[in-house]
Amino acid sequence: MKRHLRPLAALAALLLLAACEDLFQPDKPSGPPDGAYAIPEAYEHAGESGAWVQGYIVGIATSSRKFVFGGPYIKNTNLILGPSDTTIVRERCLAVQLPAGKIRDSLNLVDHPGLTGREIYIKGDLVDAYFGIPGLKSPSEYWMDSGSSPE
Numbered sequence: 739m740k741r742h743l744r745p746l747a748a749l750a751a752l753l754l755l756a757a758c759e760d761l762f763q764p765d766k767p768s769g770p771p772d773g774a775y776a777i778p779e780a781y782e783h784a785g786e787s788g789a790w791v792q793g794y795i796v797g798i799a800t801s802s803r804k805f806v807f808g809g810p811y812i813k814n815t816n817l818i819l820g821p822s823d824t825t826i827v828r829e830r831c832l833a834v835q836l837p838a839g840k841i842r843d844s845l846n847l848v849d850h851p852g853l854t855g856r857e858i859y860i861k862g863d864l865v866d867a868y869f870g871i872p873g874l875k876s877p878s879e880y881w882m883d884s885g886s887s888p889e
Contacts, residue, residue: 787864791874814846817833861879
């Protein structure tokens with residue numbers, strides 16, 4: 739009987755860990771982080787790693803010369819954030835890299851076009867240029883209010 743209980747206990751532990759996987763994911767803090775930079779402030783902090791930025795999802799970049807505001811969206815690898823939900827001036831925006839994985843799956847506008855105009859806080863490394871404007875690369879966490887959830 740004991741021989742049969744050990745595999746069952748191990749299976750139960752694995753199932754419990756799989757069910758709790760989202761509890762341990764680092765990409766969704768419980769609330770908006772303190773000290774996040776607004777888009778214009780983020781420009782001044784290029785080179786900073788692990789910085790939080792607050793902005794509004796306004797579109798995507800298809801190249802360094804072409805931004806798409808309002809869709810249709812054809813690229814899932816980046817976002818363009820603006821200081822307001824109506825921003826369409828590229829020089830006021832911040833390009834955000836969406837590397838393959840959970841953050842891209844949750845935030846890309848190809849799969850979630852309804853996120854356009856939503857406020858977001860996102861943490862990553864600020865760079866001088868990404869798609870020809872200041873940017874944020876290697877995002878590790880993000881937060882949107884529950885009304886903004888892409889899922």
